[in-house]
Amino acid sequence: MPLQIYDVIVVGSGNAGFCAAVSAKENGASKVLLLEKAPESWAGGNTTFTAGAYRTVFHGLQDVLPLVQNVTPEMADRIDMDPYTEQDFMSDLRRVTNNRGHPQLASALVKESNSTTKWLAQNGVKFQLSFNRQAYQIAGRQKFWGGLVLSVVDGGKGLTQQHQANAARKGVEVRYDSPVVSILSNDADEVTGVTVRHKSGMKFDVLTRGGVILCAGGFEANASMRTQYLGLGWDLAYVRGTPYNSGDCLRMAMNDLNANPAGDWSGCHSTCWDANAPTDSGDQKLTNQFTKSGYPLGLMFNVDGLRFVDEGVDMRNYTYAKFGREILRQPEGVAFQVWDADGASWLRSEEYADNVVEKIQAETIEELGEKLRRKGLNDSTMFVKSLREYNKAVAAHRKENPDIVFDPSKKDGLSTRSSCKGLQLDKTNWALPITKPPFLAVKVTCGITFTFGGLKTDHETSAVISDSAGKPIPGLYAAGEMVGGLFYGNYPGGSGLTSGAVFGRKAGRAAAERAAVLSKRKATVPTI
Template sequence: MANYNYDVVVVGTGNAALSAALSAGEDGLKVLMVEKGPKHKRGGNSFFTDGAIRTAYGDKEGLSRIIDSLSESELEKIELPEYTEEDYYGDIMKVTQEKSDPALAGHLSSKSYETILWMKEQGVEFQLNENQYFERDGKKVFWGGLPIKTVNKGIGLVEALFEKAEERGIDIWYESPAVSVEKTDGKISGVHVDSKEHGEVLVECRSVILACGGFEANKEKRAKHLGPQWENAVVRGSEYNTGDGISMALEVGAAKAGQYDGCHAHTTDYNSPRTGDYSKPGDIYKKSSYPLGLIVNVEGERFVDEGLDFRNYTYAKYGKETLKQTDQKAFQIYDSQVRHLLRKEYDLEEATMIKADTVEELAEKMGVAKENFLQTIKGYNEAVQDGDYNPGVKDGKSTKGLDVDKTNWALKFEEGPFYAYPVTCGITFTFGAVKVNERAEALDENGEKIDGLYAAGEMVGDLFHHNYPGGSGLMSGSVFGRTAGDFVKEYLKQPAGI
């Protein structure tokens, strides 16, 4: 059997793994990355993202250091609320209902800005996030702490990092799933890889960085941890994130951490691929403009308050509610007053769209219980209250007296043509993973580190509970990946026997 020997093996090729490998490789360590999928399916969930990335940019000047292409005149036309480390930390704590480990949340928020500048040094380019502003008096008014995305979405991000990895001489084995981690005398000593090209081999190394995702693409584990209805969820990203890394870490003594019955999810086109289609990346199937319209199930009934809040605060929850409906199906419906306000995903040829001139015709084409549906629309229209409609703020224009009221942005559903978009729930990633500290070191049940074992990205447990502030999946991968690489360098400076 051939003998393979590296300083560090990084498992996975998503953003966290690439960040870890690049950081570890900075000092000339011998780095191997192993990827379960073939080369044309590399990059994990990171490849599928919209590229939105959250960082504590501070103010406009901080932003301009990230986005090189911003001219002075463009900057003048931007209204941007300040966003500090404290704001970012506060957002993590708010959306996780204070469940996030303060040390991990603090590490993510405090390292986010220097890490995004480091990403830039690795060749990643950034631009303004067109989904996070509205126009007012000729200015782009940003909201929500997320004004930045990577150029060419997730594809641009991972391709830039792969290019740097190649430049740095990092080896990458494709179709080579890591199977288990080897521990000798309490320290990591290698990783078993089942490689198409190299066979079943033990790669000897003193450190392993696990950055191979959660268990979102594993039906059985979804059903076990999240609940039986999750078996049928669409997987929005990589088909390979089946929880291997978590199992490998637990086998060598790492502790579980985080919310195992929690995940991030999104309403997605009913006809989207069952797992991410690598020829159609860029997050094109999500459907999140429902605060402007109504959502009904196959029985023709509404089941959530579409206008409870801005989409960022409700889409994860409503995705899950959709899973509870017959056939895990619902329809977002819009009339012509609002159709032009929908996000651009609704205009793509991949979007499943039903169009009709009358509400009756719409019901027939949707295949919902027609009489019920017509009753729902009639009751809703009668319950709509007067008020000023303004999709840019929570306008309080609501219905009154319904079992489920719409509490903002309630316009009558009355101007044809009418549109319906069938949707279901797509899982993004799972929250329960492995216990790590802010050095990305994997910890055992007693909080002691396992020498040589690190975890990053979706494999960091105890960071996100219930939800996450949008754009933090990528930033967490970058911060904890880079951190893992940094501490591997420090660890490997110690002689092997110590």
């Protein structure tokens, strides 16, 4: 096979990878190659399995209206949407990560989120206001909450398709079924290319002038690495997305190039996931619909009939990525979400429709307990007792606080606390009574989305930092899930896709500029 040389090589076909490739083209790279380990039918990596939400700074409704395609002037008059400032975004990042995130990475993410979202729209990403996920209709008005308002038309699947179309327009060469098996470097420790294994089994080298950008995801689909880094029991977590994110490029970068590992290697994004979902990969048809994020409107019980989290401690955007871990910690790693008729009326159909989830319904709490026993509940007596104690605590709070009104668009203060002291584990917001039949329950488990441990990168160029030298490895960049140090223990919903776009864009620009500089120096074929 003749020697192949590209200005920039990108590894991974998710949101970060396509952003990096297109950015490289826009910044002068004439030949850009994107390599994907998976077959084309699995294009997009974990991006395909997201809801397509982007968290971004915006200055009010008028700032986002030009980006979206699902709002008429009449609808706009009925929308309540507070601005989401840089201070708001930074505050959320610091709060949910216990202020552990790298401050310069966080600052870059926040400050460039607005311009990057608009750049995506210019590159064919079709945004819409996320009425179905981020707004409640209250008193005839659409009330947005949680600082997250934008999502992509047709969700993650639509986002992948729009990225693919844009890459084709920009002239990015994309090859599927092309896993990278090694990263090449020369005697000066400069990255010079990659070795690719063709589906025929043949291996060949592809060289680069500007650099290699790693956007190949974390190790969430690798059961042994999950156990090694996240801890015992994590091999049993359900994989929400692609089965191809097995940590290969992370290990190559650290073991072969001495890249500096960074971030929360014992942490991950994990959520409440349908217990009847596939175990080792996401479903390509239902994708994100296996998420079960309606718990703030109800309760969660383990198999011993006990609650184990405060379901109302915060808005769903700031708890759903960590509650999967709490479920995995429970006996047998499963739980039951429970509502009455009023609470169930607020559930989103995309997650809780009859054709999406197995519903367990009953006319009494006792009957529900017996039906749950057949689904794995060990102690139906304790379940009934716990639920009745909860209802008594709710009633006591309501009696002492008759003026507090239920409002799912904010932390409304409806709780189980009163002069009667409340519960051992209180629910601090949206504490609706569970008294009106029919009662509904669904069985959930832990679904892992992506891992937080990654590579240390430069916040301006997304260049990967050497563990020994403490400076960038020439020609090596990373974006997306491979960036370590941004998220710790938790993350604000929607910030993952934004991070991939912000740092993918930076990496593409930096690699293209490096290719141009080396070309001016009359650099020819890199020495391996």
